[in-house]
Amino acid sequence: MSKIIVTDPLLSELDGCFTPTELCDPSGRSLGHFLPSGAAAFQPRDSDQCPYSPEELARMQTEAGGRSLADILDSFPAK
Helix, strand or coil: CCCCCCCCCHHHHHHCCCCCEEEECCCCCEEEEECCCCCCCCCCCHHHCCCCCHHHHHHHHHCCCCCCHHHHHHCCCCC
């Protein structure tokens, strides 16, 4: 996990947050989410949920095909 040292005036604003809070730039673009220490258990947003049903996931696990991890890694250019 990365760490950013927060100073005033943002520090004062975050000290007043007691629930998960979205952080945005001045244009309204989402930068991320702040989960205060000691906040109630994090409640994921609907968009954080898996879009597949348990049945679809089970079917996908049994599907044949695809590539091995070695083949996938070999497809990346060497650094």
